[in-house]
Amino acid sequence: MLNLNTKIIGRKIIYLQEVDSTNEFAKGIAPQEEEGTVIVADIQTKGKGRKLRVWSSPKGGLWMSIILKPNVHPKHLTKLVFISALAVVETLAEFGIESKIKWPNDVLVGGKKICGILSEGKYSENRVEYVILGLGINVNNELPKELKDTATSIREVLGFEVPLIDVFKKLIGKLDKEYLQYLKGNYEEILGRWKMYSAIIGKRVRIITDDGEIAGVAIDIDENGALILKQNNGVLERIYYGDVSLRFS
The missing domain is CATH 3.30.930.10 (Bira Bifunctional Protein; Domain 2)
Structure with a gap:
């Protein structure tokens, strides 16, 4: 010890x-x-x-x-x-x-x-x-x-x-x-x-969640730690749990 x-x-x-x-x-x-x-x-x-x-x-x-x-x-x-x-x-x-x-x-x-x-x-x-x-x-x-x-x-x-x-x-x-x-x-x-130090804010990302995938631009993190994603249609989505990928195939 x-x-x-x-x-x-x-x-x-x-x-x-x-x-x-x-x-x-x-x-x-x-x-x-x-x-x-x-x-x-x-x-x-x-x-x-x-x-x-x-x-x-x-x-x-x-x-x-x-x-x-x-x-x-x-x-x-x-x-x-x-x-x-x-x-x-x-x-x-x-x-x-x-x-x-x-x-x-x-x-x-x-x-x-x-x-x-x-x-x-x-x-x-x-x-x-x-x-x-x-x-x-x-x-x-x-x-x-x-x-x-x-x-x-x-x-x-x-x-x-x-x-x-x-x-x-x-x-x-x-x-x-x-x-x-x-x-x-x-x-x-x-x-x-x-x-x-964020690797994703301002970048286009793909989020894999238990319910599927969602793509857009990561624009911010809110006070509760949720990722704020601007989708292609302009709608803002708060993501509380998921895996981020910066790769698009």
Whole structure:
């Protein structure tokens, strides 16, 4: 166990050599665990992304989950993904890597995914019990052949390996800073900076939802985290959940 003396995030760190999923591990201990506890693993055997997609998590990557218990209205929980993405972008910048955020939860470098974020939790209409914020960053890990065209890593971008602990420490510091802004209610400032790094605002996109596909120009993100899409007929649509594609065939 390592104490990095951060204010909230990282006050307690649980290190695991191997786990099925850091998010699942975190959910098992969250009710009694202190806020800011970080679970980090060398390997995830059943790493997951949104919609239960498999997330390749071999040794060399940064696989971690954070237990949070913010005293906020549940409607503000979507913004936790925003501050996580900002922290990742700022961490990558420390290594000279320019990145963009693809709504709702991916960080891209050169159009390729370098980080995914998964938020889960237990809450009611009026009360948050806990939130698990999972982050997976490709650092020095080998990428599966089938992902070579759509994913990248810090090692691939820089051409050399970076110490995993350096990435971890920088990310914890950035997350802590962003979370403190979140707790202060600085939502407009957070959203404004998120938009600065957006990979899709102003661009024509295709959204794949459970109900089908919808295309148009992504013009904004509202205060609740919804994507505002201007369809071909000029009608504005708010999208709360879906996968964004910048590719049209």
